[in-house]
Amino acid sequence: MIRSFPLLLLLATLPAWGAGPRPGSHPDHRQPLALSAEEAAHLRLEMRLFLNSVQKIVTAAAHQDMPVVAEAARESGLVAAHQVPPGLRAKLPLEFKKLGHATHEAFDDLARDAESMADGGLALKQLGRLMQNCVSCHATYRIGPAR
Numbered sequence: 001m002i003r004s005f006p007l008l009l010l011l012a013t014l015p016a017w018g019a020g021p022r023p024g025s026h027p028d029h030r031q032p033l034a035l036s037a038e039e040a041a042h043l044r045l046e047m048r049l050f051l052n053s054v055q056k057i058v059t060a061a062a063h064q065d066m067p068v069v070a071e072a073a074r075e076s077g078l079v080a081a082h083q084v085p086p087g088l089r090a091k092l093p094l095e096f097k098k099l100g101h102a103t104h105e106a107f108d109d110l111a112r113d114a115e116s117m118a119d120g121g122l123a124l125k126q127l128g129r130l131m132q133n134c135v136s137c138h139a140t141y142r143i144g145p146a147r
């Protein structure tokens with residue numbers, strides 16, 4: 001009983017790790033994007049396509065199924081970017097567009113290398129690197145009016 005005390009203490013502190021700040025305990029410093037409902041829906045749809053590609057790439061790479069990796073990556077490549085309505089494009093800050101463009105390009109690069117090199121490990125490394133764009137854009141912008 002006595003000997004398991006340090007372990008119990010460790011377990012008791014576990015939930016605190018990675019929990020981050022409590023929701024609402026910090027002000028939201030992300031830059032707001034004032035979009036119409038339709039524009040916001042378009043952006044969110046594009047995001048869910050990104051997530052869909054990520055899920056398929058991870059699963060297919062784990063099975064060394066490189067044609068599926070390439071196909072899934074291409075679905076989030078520049079082909080998808082060209083469908084952005086001009087009104088929405090005009091409202092997005094230049095930095096946002098650059099980051100978005102770089103992300104689509106990185107998916108195309110991943111698709112090309114998946115086809116030519118057929119290396120699941122490489123595809124996952126490339127995915128990890130391109131997902132830094134997901135993380136940094138999400139840390140910087142949000143949809144909605146200024147608070």
Ligand code: HEC
Pocket residue numbers: 033044045047048050051054096097099100103130131133134135137138141142143144
């Ligand atoms: C250039 C900026 C940018 C990049 C790059 C980006 N996102 Fe987003 N994403 C956003 C914004 C802005 C929102 C809306 C956040 C909010 O206000 O709720 C969003 C929301 C989302 C959502 C929620 C969609 C919904 O239906 O509500 C998902 C999922 C998502 N992003 C996935 C991704 C993934 C995966 C990547 C990378 C492969 C990615 N995003 C890259 C800007 C970006």
